[in-house]
Amino acid sequence: MRLGVVKQFDEGKSFGFIKDDQNHKSYFVFYTAIKEEGYKRLEVGQRVRYQLAQGKNGLQCVNVYLDEPSDKED
Template identity: 75%
Template sequence: MRTGTVKQFDTAASYGFIDDDLTHSSYFVYYTAVKEEGYKSLKVGQRVRYQLAQGKKGLQCINVYVEHQDKGVN
């Protein structure tokens, strides 16, 4: 899977863009691609894992998973 950072996400419009770590390109993401439980949204700066697929207007993110930080005790 690819990794990146959420560059922009408009909750009202239900879409945004993810900056790819490898190519430094931005790719479109629609809320239905987010594989989280409950309300599907992304926050600017969140780290994500995803795949790319051909959409109607070019490559877009699919199967998006938020990388959660472990909250373990040292």
């Protein structure tokens, strides 16, 4: 999976953009690509893991998960 940061997300329009850590390009993300439980939304600056797939207008993010730090304190 790729890693990135949410660059923008418009809840009203249900889409936004994720900036890729590796190539620094921004990719479109639609709320249906978010694989978290409950209300589907992303916050600007949030770290995410995702995959890229070909969409109607180019590459877009799919299978988006919040990137939880592995050294979380319990």
